[in-house]
Amino acid sequence: MPDVGRVKCASGVSGDVQPTLRRAGGFALVGTLAVAAPVLGRAAFAPFAAVAVAAAFGITDGPLFELFARPADRREGRLNGLAGFALAAAGLAILATEIGLPVPLFVAAVMVLAYGNLGKRLVAETTDNPFLGAAGFGLGGSLAGVAGQAAVASLSSTAVLLPRFAFLAVAGTLVAALFREMLFERDDPLVMLSTGMLLWLFDALAVAVGTLDVVAGLAVTVALGIASYALGAASVAGMLSGVLLGLLVIVFGGVGWFAVLISFFGVGSLSTKYRYDEKTERGIAEENEGARGTGNVLGNAAVALVCVICFAASQSFPVDGTLFQYAFAGSMAAALSDTLSSELGGLYDDPRLITTFETVPPGTDGGVTWQGEVFGLIGSAVVGAVALALLPGVTPLGAAVVALGGFLGMNADSLLGATVEGATFGNEAVNFAATLVGAVVSALAVFALL
Structure with a gap:
């Protein structure tokens, strides 16, 4: 299901769109x-195994070959792309029938990728805008994922749980779209x-997925994703990462968790854009005009994602989920504290290396200013205040612990920047x-004090 080079015709329409679209339809x-x-x-694997064998060894020319062939397939005279796609589907089918992967999820995984790419190709007929292409992938994959799960439920005479199907379909589509942005066409398997x-x-x-959770999660995260891309705060891959993260946080944690997450992304993005031209002149501006990519999103939020997943899992194990709640808030406090320290503190002169206190040029890894330390403390305090207001069970002392954990995490970032970055x-x-560091300090302090 590739992206291929296309030559513009005199009319401005891509000459290779139709073959590409037909190929996506075939997949x-x-x-x-x-x-x-x-x-x-x-025997659910059998149809895909048969397709894989035919693609690898049987179909070497003719209409079917032309329908499914990628440029590399034509050079090699073999439908390797189709064979890989079918083999991956056959492998998932075996996991579903022999290992325990739920059959609806097998169907959803195959459908979101196949129809997501078809949706993207349909959009490509009229525009090369990467955001609209991602939207086409998201819509096509999500609808197909829901339809596939509903079809399995009907054939199996089981309940049709539309909220759950919608959550899983959208989450799967976002995962597939994100991986497609990060990898290459040959990596479809x-x-x-x-x-x-x-x-x-x-x-x-997802022990219990309510309609309100799914509707709210989808509406809020998609709206914020669109806004972040439109305002230049995130690339397409960064937008997909943020929307997926937001959806998981709302469904697995709740609205309060999402508010803590947004306090980082919202305030952090504004601080990145603040006096951006001046930061560029000083050599401290973020690349891509401040648009966050996947690496930036995951670097700042991977710990938070692990915390919300552990919180969801704690409902099935004898573990106090409150610790993961504080760890989540502490990680976000560290992320915002570090962002404000760098983006606002970096506007001031005479930064000093945190390890030796010698004066260094602006933008030097590990360089800090006293103004940056103040802004960092304010950032961690903002997250602590949001946690106190919206996270259940967070006490004033707990909010102070979150702020402290975030502040220490920020300084750990500076220390690592000066030594190993x-x-x-x-x-x-x-x-x-x-x-x-922010997560661990917050969780351990709460464990010791509360």
């Missing part, structure tokens, strides 16, 4: 074979298998370590 039809899984039972495995995890964690670790890894 979608192959993906639809997954719906027969409840009828085929343990990896995208499909990864989507299936993550859907399995999401399904296990660049030579050993990249900026995203340092951000991850800083948020981890």
Whole structure:
């Protein structure tokens, strides 16, 4: 299901769009074979295995070859793309019938990728806008994911749970779209298998998915994702990462958790854009005009994602979920504290290296200003205040602990920047370590004090 080079005709329409669209439609039809899984039972893998064998060894020319062939397939005289897609689907089918992957999730994983790409190709007929292409993938994949799960439920005579189906379909589509942005066209098998495995995890964690949670989660996260892209606060991949993260936080944690998350993304994005031209002149501006990519989003929020997943899992195990709540808030406090310290504190002169206190040029890794320290403390306090107001069970002392954890995480970021960033670790890894410090300090302090 590739993106291929296209030559513009005199009319301005891409000359290779129609073959690409037909190929995407062909892959979608192959993906639809997954719906027969409840009828085929343990033989659910067979149709895909047959397609894989035919693609690899049987179809070397003719109309079917032309329908499914990618440029690389034509050079090699073999439908490797279709074979890989079908083999991945066959592997998921075996996991569903032999290992325990729920059949609806197998179907959803195949359908969201196949029809998501078809939706993207349909949009590509009229525009090359990457955001609209991602929207086409999201709409096509989500609708197909819901329809596939509903079809399995009907064939299996089980309940049709539309809110749950919608959550899983949208989450799976976002995962697939994100991986497609990050990887290459030949990696469709990896995208499909990864989507299936993550859907399995999401399904296990989503003990109870209410209609209100799903509707609110989708409406709010999609609206904020669109706004972040339109305002230049995130790239397409960054937008997809943020929307997926927001959806999982709302469904697994709740509105209060989402408010803590947004306090980082909202205030942090505004601070990044603040006096951006001056930051560019000083050499401290974020790349891509401040638009957050996937690496930036995950570097700052990966710990938070792990915390909300552990919180959801704690409902099935004898573990106090409150610790993960504080760890989540502490990681976000560290992320916002570090962002404000860098984006606002970096506007002031005479930064000093945190390890030796010698004066260094603005933008030097590990360089800090006293103004940046103040802004960092304000940032961590903002997250602590939001947690106090909206997270259940957070006490004033707990909010202070969150603020302290965030402040220490910010300084850990500076310390790592002065010692290991660049030579050993990249900026995203340092951000991850800083948020981890914020999470651990907050959770341990709450455990000791409360």
